[in-house]
Amino acid sequence: MGNPNHTDLFVLGEFQVSPDGLTATIPCFLPEEKNISVIVQDESGRAWIEKDFSLKSGKHELQFNISKLRAGIYNGWFDAFGETYIRSFRIEKPSGSNTGLLGRIKKLFS
Structure with missing residues (x-):
């Protein structure tokens, strides 16, 4: 029968968080024009982002502003x-964070 034609499948990649932690991007491929609805939730199920995309067929990168998360x-x-497809991502705290009491003490001695 030959190899299946993968251009007739919806493909959703994995999230990539920008180094500055301001945006999250996920690649996808659509075999035809379609609307995609996205909800981004935290671990407790609280919705932080709700977004609809109207996309033509082909490759896309969906971008989300995560600066307030x-x-x-x-x-x-x-x-x-x-x-329904689920993809996870993690937001890390900046390692050089100088917030709180410990951060202020470090500033005094640097």
């Missing part, structure tokens, strides 16, 4: 082609 693990719920 706290450090933690988040799940993106993607509704496309009658199915």
Whole structure:
């Protein structure tokens, strides 16, 4: 029968968080024009981002502003082609953070 044609499948990659922690991007491929709904939730299920995309067929990179999200693990719920897909990402606290009492003490001695 030969190899299946992968251009007829919806493909959703993995989240990539920018080094500055301001955006999260996820690649996808759509075999046809479609609307995709996305909800980004924290670990407790609270929705932080809700976004709809109207996309033509082909490759895309969906971008999300995550600058207001706290450090933690988040799940993106993607509704496309009658199915739900889940992809996770983590936001790390900056290692050089000088907040709080310990940060202020470090500043005094540096």
